[in-house]
Amino acid sequence: MRKYIKILRKQQENTFWQTFCYDTNKSQISIAHVLLELNQRSPLKDIEGKEAEPIQWECNCQQGKCGACAMLIDGFPALACEEKLDIHMDTVELMPLQKFPVVKDLIVDRSSVFENLKKMQVWIKGKGPVKQENQKEAYCASQCLQCGCCLEICTSYTGGDEFLGMAVLAPSVRIFSVSKGKEKDLMLKKYRRYVYEGCDEFHACDHVCPVKLPLAQLMAHMNAQIKKAVGGDRNEE
């Protein structure tokens, strides 16, 4: 099988496409595998025979658990370690995620994701523990990789301060599931302001989450809490 790996590269201030030829007879090869092998070539040459710098990209676990290797693969956000090469056409396009500042090649600065979690105050004010009935929810919500795939595909998220996207949803649900009283209310208010009011409910995020978090379901759960709270307020009035 011969594939052409076309990569949008950024070195210093130059952005350019560079294509590499990759031959393999193995199936089940991941895009991460391809990148590792290309970088082991010494020297690395592109299809025009020009020597190229090693491709800069982030990775660590290679099994879909750390979220480091998120990138655009043929236009869709995915983890390079999970995406198989053979499902793609002869030329596979790799680009850095576009909603974050590009540092170099396929590396982007995702610090805004972590800043957003601070803004949402994603931490437990008191002390847990998780009740048994909330355990599954908390477990599921603990799985978010903060990889940024959901933000990349999102039609509403633009990197601004108002709508923070689904990367804050799952962590907020975890906190909500162990909070009580006023803390719960505060988290709900923040959820309403930073997630609920900005989401266009297109739910593309549901289809790209590498750990398959049931984002629409988690949202529905939080939305139901909002309705309950609003209902409660009305009763009080």
Added chain:
Amino acid sequence: MAAFMNWQQKGQKIMNETIIIIGAGFGGLSAALTLAERDCKCVLVSRQPSERAQSVLAEGGISGALSQDAEDIFSHYQDTMKAGCDLADSDAVRRMVQFAPEIIRQLKALGAPFQMESGTAALRKLGGHSRARTSFAGNSTGKVIMTALIDEVRKKEVLGIVERLPHHVFESLLLDGENCQGCIIRDCYSGQKMTLYGSVILASGGMSGLFPGKATGGLENDGNVTASVFRQGVELGNLEFIQYHPTAVTGAGKKLLVSESARSHGGRLFIKRGTENWYFLEDFYGPEGNLVTRDTAVKKMQEVSEREDCELPIYLDMTGINKKVWEEQLFELRGMCEKFLGINPQKDSVPVEPAIHYFMGGILADKNHRTNKKFLYAAGECACQYHGANRLGGNSILGAIYGGQKAAETAVSEIRQFKMQRIEDDTGYFSAPEAMDKAKRLGEILEKCMGIMRNEDRLRSALCELEEWFVKTDSWVIQNKLLLGIAMVKSALERRESRGAHWRADYPREEKDFQRITVARFEKGKVKILFRKISEDEVDVG
């Protein structure tokens, strides 16, 4: 930017009474939270954010006698010491296992959703444990604990007590004689170097980077921190004790782990012998044979794979595990096998092989996590403490979190005002990333001699190769790695016995005289190996 830090010109950062933590996995986060509880400010330096740390890969669970019953705690102590072949510091282990239930309680209080059964904690029995005492959350125990710790650290970040410096790597220590004054780090994004002043806690993980493609650890765990500080005179211990995990599979650029929880819930290892599937561990060790310690399982795997009547590969048969367990506890393991191997383990056995999984040795730390340099501490997998010659399943997360706490407590008790002037970095280099082909070559040399079974000839030949290469290369980073490799091989050479994970074909017995810590030291341009009694006097062996 936190108010307690003052930026000065030339990339210098001046801090008072601030502690620098290198690494943001279990050990680093645990240290940061302990410091924060004591109102001590810290800087958390890591190449990637905590969400990407190797700690998220931990699967099996965290061990601790939840009953808090003295006999139960003692049993945990005995199992840990026995697995470690009495090479761990018994006092340190005793303290760790005594504190284990409290650590699990703390993690629950942070909202870590450990699995429950009928209102009580569900427990697993992992290999080498005499009873079920490992708390878990599916096969994502590491991930859920990390999430809980990260959220808690975020609270401290907002309060200005913790400052994170992600995408930064450690370059070298600032040493003033025997005192550590801080360290130099580099921003991976900008390339800019920065000098940090303060006590330093190293929590930088294991050394899987010495074995590219052969270990289950994350690709970012390159061992550079350990290699760098070794060259600067920090003592390392027990480098020859490398844990091979019995059940790994080949992934992209590294090995993937099939968690021990599979065997905990009924997974069985077999090899083809003629027409039969031979469940050899059960034949050798009885019905619970699949749950022997990892070193024992791996040695037996090696033995049967060399037999003429047996045919590789060895398989892990998980087909007998009941559906409920798959649905409630092992669904992620099934997902991993399907996604990365194309095998449904409920229906078909998975071909497995041993792979490097954990380094019991590393930066030598005392029971309070001090190194041989003042104001420098080590915790987590980068440190040599608690696990002796072989680590028990479920003791890795425990050792890292407990170690982080102890290191932080000691660092706070010894905190001092650092001088405000810049101390020149005596190494004076700017490290470039090593070429992957060189890392691979080093890995191949080490793998040949540091495999499951070792012998003098292979070790000597590898040592010659490494020493010759060291003389020829002028790359600082490669030289550091070579020195670490040389120290590892020399440690294995000098330990003329078999104990735990160190199996010498030419010295097959465990020897009482070697119930000592192997100490590697770099002094006067040479790697020296000493043996130190666990009570800390030493014998020089050259």
